[in-house]
């Protein structure tokens with residue numbers, strides 16, 4: 500699935516370069532001839548550094564920088580001189596010992612600071628933020644949250660942060676808040692184009708991302724996809740939370756996510772908010788698919804039942820721009836299984 504593979508020698512920055520999405524994106528950008536500045540929190544973390552340095556084209560065109568969102572001024576050197584910046588990093592856990600009490604404030608401040616550094620650079624044409632559908636809940640924003648879901652989930656939806664959602668825990672509540680407020684922060688900084696010095700901003704709110712990656716360890720979102728098979732209670736709780744927040748689970752393949760990021764880079768002009776997913780299935784649909792296609796694994800009976808919601812996927816803005824998805828949601832699940840077998844998590 501190598502989309503838009505025409506060569507480009509842009510200089511780009513990818514924050515969170517060693518993560519699941521970051522490393523897959525860097526691999527594609529290098530394959531397309533880009534010069535990549537990638538940020539990691541710790542350049543002495545041998546396993547992460549070696550993996551990136553081993554990518555095709557890395558020796559000539561990949562430069563690694565150390566930067567932490569809790570000290571967001573550290574991103575400036577990596578951003579300087581770049582044509583495009585992909586802000587992919589996000590703190591999954593809070594780190595103590597900084598001025599922040601939680602990762603929500605750190606995520607928002609870093610978004611603001613990275614956007615300002617892009618604008619100051621004088622070279623960055625577009626900032627592309629890896630946002631999340633968790634910021635785009637179709638729940639109706641009423642006083643007690645009992646009115647249910649809107650008819651469609653699309654770019655007009657914003658997650659109401661005042662509701663208590665089933666299966667919520669501290670980790671999920673903070674993550675949802677951080678992704679919602681940081682996306683709003685990035686978009687609002689550039690509402691007035693003069694404040695961005697002509698720079699454009701795109702937020703790409705991705706569904707739950709699955710599929711194989713070359714990094715040698717399991718990643719959070721793939722663990723969530725696999726949870727009906729692995730009986731990982733924490734991950735399965737996250738899957739159920741997503742369903743309660745989003746009516747169903749928006750699903751997207753890692754290849755499509757990376758292709759969509761690169762598509763956003765290659766447009767002559769593009770700005771605003773875009774949802775990115777190619778399937779919208781219930782937790783019961785996911786469990787039933789596994790049960791039928793992979794009968795060698797056992798799926799608990801209770802996982803085959805769940806709410807059947809009428810909300811439809813209503814987002815078409817990315818497709819209207821000309822982006823074509825390739826990975827149907829069944830392929831996402833198949834490739835999560837392939838990834839788990841490679842890592843010997845499933846036999």
Ligand SMILES: NC(=O)c1ccc[n+]([C@@H]2O[C@H](COP(=O)([O-])OP(=O)(O)OC[C@H]3O[C@@H](n4cnc5c(N)ncnc54)[C@H](OP(=O)(O)O)[C@@H]3O)[C@@H](O)[C@H]2O)c1
Nearest residue numbers: 515517518519520540567568588589590631705707708720
């Ligand atoms: N996977 C999904 O289903 C999904 C869906 C929608 C949106 N997203 C978004 O996609 C982005 C990447 O997610 P992922 O799934 O690839 O997760 P991941 O593998 O856990 O990657 C997260 C990245 O963030 C970096 N990071 C964490 N704390 C940081 C900090 N304090 N300062 C700087 N960098 C920090 C990590 O860097 P180190 O390597 O230095 O630890 C890592 O590279 C996130 O913004 C996430 O919200 C993911």
